[in-house]
Amino acid sequence: MDNKINRRIAIRNMALILGSAAILPSCLNDKGKPTVQLKHLKLNADQETLVTELTETILPKTATPGAKDLGLHLFVFKMIDDCYDKEHQDDFIAGLDDFESAVKKQHGQPFSKCSVKDRTAFVSGIEQHSNDKNYKDNAKLTAFYRMVKEQTVFGYTTSKYFMTKQIVYELVPGRYNAYYPVKKLAAV
Amino acid sequence: MANLNIDSVKDRTFDAIVIGSGMSGGWAAKEFTDKGLKTLVLERGRDVKHIKDYPTTNLYPWEFPHHGVLPDDVQKANPIVNRCYAFGEDAAHFFVKDAEHPYVQEKPFDWIRGYQTGGKSLLWARQTQRWSDFDFEGPARDGFAVDWPIRYKDIAPWYSYVEKFAGISGNRDGIPELPDGEFLPAFPLNAVETYFSNHVKKTYKNRHVISARCAHLSKPNQIHLDQGRAQCQERTLCQRGCPFGGYFSANSSTIPWALKSGHCTLRPHSVVESIIYDEKKGKAAGVRVIDANTKEAIEYYADVIFVNAAALNSNLILLNSTSNRFPNGLGNDSGTLGKYVAFHNYSAHINAEYDGAKEWTTDGRNPAGGGYIPRFRNVYKQETDFLRGYACGFSAYRWQQNSSEGIGQTLKDNLVKKDLSGWHVGSHMMGETIPKETNYVTLDKSLKDPWGIPQLRISVDYDDNDEKMKKDYVEQMTEMFTSAGFTNIQASTDHRAPGLDIHEMGGVRMGNDPKTSMLDKWHRLHACKNVYVTDGASMTSTSCQNPSLTYMAFTARAVDHAVSEMKKGNV
Ligand SMILES: Cc1cc2nc3c(=O)[nH]c(=O)nc-3n(C[C@H](O)[C@H](O)[C@H](O)COP(=O)(O)OP(=O)(O)OC[C@H]3O[C@@H](n4cnc5c(N)ncnc54)[C@H](O)[C@@H]3O)c2cc1C
């Protein structure tokens, strides 16, 4: 009984609180000028497009939304711009340029002009190296890739879409079961 | 204070003044106003009202600009407070930023502070254990510090008194070195925590692993509902401020209670600069405040003054309260003011894995955080080459692990795949440190803070005793983990600066002898009987229990004494 009343008081209390919206930079346009408002990173439009397409290659639209649908490219820019120090941001830019050069060498055109298949093949190659501790070639390129991937994944797994549709995150669980059978977990 | 007319003085005169509105000051405010005294609560920071001023409390992870991560410039600008585990995007607004409130580190000291209504009570981890006579008798027995002027029996009723109002969950464990209290139901231990608890009970004499006791309303009583608080909903987002009032904070409990009485005036943005000593009357007349916004100096007067600015700030205020009678700080006839500062030592951890109990996991979240191992070293007799002992946290957990391997659909599939990890167990030490004269705070001779008040110089360090104790923690826990069949045991120690435990204490210690202590057994300055100090500054020694519950009990007891003295006309 107590429990119900308490919840009601609590919900009434909660209604007093104002919600707050996510603060993300507004959408990109594709006129050639950089469109995201960044404080530290200096990106030109091509670099911006590359990173955007890279996030989409990492998490493409399939039957479920992709990076661009979820605005993850904007999240990646924001995180690298706000939460990384100058040294890592410099590595990010250097690695980004290395990435573009490597794409051009292999495919004769920029990443954003490559076919989805070529992009995927190229990124898969890096993905393999990026997990290989002994792989020393072009460390900046790999570091750049890791930063983009890490923030894409972080943004994705903490996105509203993922946390409501793919898993269920509860702000208010209202329970602590100290002994919970693993069997029951599998049943959900 | 020129040109102030009589009415203005009257407006600025109260029965009681409380300096600080945090964990302990909130209790002083509640107790004074319950007893009908006209009370002024002075708070240097801004006002934070329960629920209304918890801007992040209901945000989902994706609603934070950086999904919880603090921007690099904020981290870089705040190297000290950034070391605190709770300083994240969700609670940063309740912590003091390094640059705003400067102090001098004669030796490295991480001074973690919350300057607002509620102080650090908004941010705390809510662990609450009583002290026992093993703690109060420690100095007399072991020969460090001075004898406490009180014993467990003096404070036990006051523990009960504050526990009932605050709401403490726990089990009655019947352990002499960790007395039972007035408990709401405990948050239970999980499968591996219970396994370890049973193992330790079987294997060791006088060692216990119990459910952590904590200031959460696991099942509220009427008195908690009367405060407008509700049952804890196991969110474990407490450091944001809890919209349910599920955990005890001054903001959800004591301060609104005091305000409701109609006897309380809460004045935020009021930095107390010093206490005014009236030489003719031989007692304190009031306090001098700098308005944080206008920088204007204002005086307030009262019959009795409670100093609850948190340990080191209470030292600062007394050190800065000089007069002909007290050239070295208010009440400082002993010369001990600012000295014998001590803290807790949290600098060792241990982690391991456990292969059993595979059929169990947990569901929901445990606000208590898991288990607690009360001090077991040197309790009944001195058995090691170091003084005193340590308590330990203990918890076991499993998680849904996913992999971020691959790209494209493979990655998407990997991220939703939820393999349950095996059990992991972890512990950290909570060691007692020995108060020493060489661990002190003082006022800087030239550096001032933005309000023109001298900056505090902190000179506090570890010693050999801490090193030996730390080594013993690692050895004992490694042995206990090994015998329990835990594997992949990884112990680690770090070299954090003192202070990061956020349990700094002392400097205005209690004692029977005015020659070697500042406060009598009622927390009253030996030499200025209408000034009481009841926060961590008053602690003669530190024990290894989390301290806040004891500050609360001390405060309630001291107010009771102050009011009875006032009634007798002694103040
Ligand atoms: C992350 C974290 C975890 C913690 N976990 C635990 C725990 O599990 N268990 C436990 O027991 N303790 C814990 N603590 C410690 C606990 O918060 C403190 O012991 C407690 O808040 C101290 O109470 P206090 O009243 O002395 O100080 P505070 O609660 O800090 O209140 C002091 C108030 O005085 C005000 N003030 C300071 N100077 C002046 C001045 N000159 N004029 C006017 N006002 C002034 C401050 O602004 C503040 O509001 C934790 C703290 C933190 C930050």
Ligand code: SF4
């Ligand atoms: S765990 Fe309890 S006290 Fe903490 S935020 Fe959740 S409901 Fe509030």
